[in-house]
C-alpha cells in the first residue's frame with residue numbers, strides 16, 4: 371500500500387513539520403509529505419521542507435483578487451501533488467470554504483490547548499498559553515481536530531493533557547505543550563494513514579489515494 375500523501379500548511383518556524391519528518395524517519399508514521407504551502411514567503415517552515423526535498427509553494431491572498439481565486443490556486447496545487455490529507459501546522463489563515471468542501475474531513479489542525487477552551491480567531495501562539503495561565507487552569511494540553519469553516523471548532527481527533535506548573539510562564543508552558551504537539555500530531559496522522567479516524571463515535575471515510583489498490 372502506498373503511503374498517505376499529505377500536504378502541510380504552515381506560517382511559522384515549522385517545528386511540527388520537522389517532528390512529522392522525524393516520525394516518518396523513525397518508521398512511526400506511514401505518510402509522505404508531498405507539498406508545503408505557506409502564506410509567508412520567508413516562513414522558516416520552507417527551509418525545513420527544502421532540507422527534506424519537499425516542494426514548497428507560497429500562496430498569499432495579496433496575490434489574488436478574491437478568496438475564490440486563492441481557493442482555486444490552492445486546490446489546483448493540492449490536486450497536482452495528489453494530496454489526500456492536509457495538515458495545518460501553525461497556519462494563521464482561515465482555509466477557504468471551497469477547499470474545506472473539497473477536502474471535507476481531510477483537513478487537520480493542531481492547537482496548543484484543550485479545545486473548545488482557549489481557541490478561536492486570534493488565539494494562537496503565546497496568547498493561548500498566557501490566557502490559560504491568566505484563567506488559573508491547572509491543566510492545559512493539545513488538540514488535533516478536523517477543520518471546518520470556523521476557527522478551532524471542528525471535532526477532536528486526539529487530545530492530550532499537559533500539566534500547568536505553579537511557576538509557569540507562558541513560555542515555559544508553551545515549551546511543555548510543544549513537546550506533546552510533536553508526538554501527538556504524528557499519532558493523529560497515523561490514524562489517517564491507517565484509515566482509522568472516528569469522530570463522535572462514527573467512522574470518517576477519506577477518499578482512497580488515486581491508484582491505491584487497497
Ligand code: GRF
Pocket residue numbers: 380382383384385386387459460461480481482495548551
Ligand atoms: C504550534 O504551537 C501549533 O500548535 C500552533 O502553531 C504552532 C506552530 O509551531 N497551531 P511550529 O511552527 O510548528 O513550530
